[in-house]
């Protein structure tokens with residue numbers, strides 16, 4: 265008869281699983297508490313202590329740590345190994361269901377003592393997982409109660425194959441690795457940091473065809489950006505970067521908005537209750553750059569928007585959903601990748617970037633959502649329309665590569681200049697894109713003006729109000745210039761560099 269060993273802290277689903285095994289003709293062994301629960305449910309089980317002839321000792325510190333158990337798990341599928349086991353009066357163990365003491369939950373409690381934490385370091389369970397996982401050629405490991413039904417089902421159909429055992433073993437090694445990292449982090453006073461990453465998909469290549477690349481996620485089973493790919497060619501490395509930039513920008517707006525991104529920078533942003541109109545306005549900001557761009561929407565894409573996008577060559581579209589008629593229209597653009605996102609969140613709230621021999625971690629720039637610290641510093645007060653346009657431009661500006669300058673009229677960008685090593689050039693680029701539309705528009709700058717040259721350029725282009733963080737030792741010179749030229753200026757107190 266096949267033999268299963270059950271030793272679980274989380275006893276969810278245990279009784280049904282054990283009953284299922286018995287019905288399939290399995291013999292059960294179980295450690296103290298696990299055996300007790302099964303007996304209370306009238307299930308036939310042998311306690312590990314009776315099987316090994318060694319009682320559980322040291323208040324549970326040693327329960328399953330015995331050669332009869334580990335020999336039964338680690339013995340290979342060979343005559344020699346089986347004979348050795350039999351000569352000692354032991355047998356193969358073919359399946360282990362185990363889950364561990366809740367170390368992480370314990371140390372998450374506010375007043376946990378070191379002694380309490382140490383006692384929650386599972387030793388025997390980890391050893392069971394590693395032994396069963398190592399010998400997955402013969403042994404099935406079930407370390408997640410959510411796998412009980414799948415395992416029972418496969419045992420019933422007699423198709424619990426090597427591939428399934430291997431994937432269960434992999435889950436076991438991932439679990440013990442995560443568990444040990446949590447312990448070392450705790451003992452290290454929370455200083456040590458580990459980043460666990462799981463393959464999402466391999467990519468055809470990286471930024472360029474000669475660079476290999478892969479997409480990794482923070483959790484097993486993660487999908488690209490947490491979304492669902494509905495259609496289109498395989499996502500590329502550059503697509504993923506641009507999708508990320510576009511998504512972060514569009515979800516930073518509360519109103520119905522469209523963002524078009526090229527090479528990590530928005531080249532058109534607009535808000536409008538009519539989504540198709542928002543798209544048209546965003547596109548008009550820079551029709552040259554929009555070609556081959558990434559389009560992001562913070563509301564499901566309507567048929568009217570899809571109709572408006574129809575003739576543009578786009579790499580990807582990302583949105584929280586699509587009207588069926590929009591999907592039909594996009595189906596004709598076979599190569600365009602469509603991504604459906606599950607929510608409007610920016611997750612996680614930290615971000616990592618690698619540098620030479622190290623990794624940088626920082627909190628995500630979530631902006632200054634209430635914009636409550638804004639101060640008018642000029643004689644002239646901005647009009648209500650200018651103020652609304654500055655609030656809109658300020659959000660867009662956060663997502664343009666530094667130095668970043670955004671010209672906006674109403675809730676539409678009319679000129680964007682970014683990615684230059686000096687701010688005044690960004691103003692010139694934004695002004696060139698905007699042309700006549702700069703007249704009466706507002707300007708947002710991601711950082712303060714070290715000199716008044718940017719203000720001078722903006723005024724020349726026709727800008728009437730400026731928003732920027734403030735904080736330069738020469739702020740007053742820029743303010744004086746605004747006063748002289750009749751512009752209004754607002755400082756936010758927040759800087760939004762994006763390197």
Ligand SMILES: NC(=O)c1ncn([C@@H]2O[C@H](COP(=O)(O)O)[C@@H](O)[C@H]2O)c1NC=O
Pocket residue numbers: 270271272273274294295296297298299324325326327328329362363364365385386387388389390
């Ligand atoms: N010490 C041991 O030999 C040992 N063997 C199994 N365990 C753990 O004991 C728990 C189950 O114990 P019980 O069946 O007594 O409720 C499981 O979380 C299992 O991972 C052990 N406990 C800790 O290391």
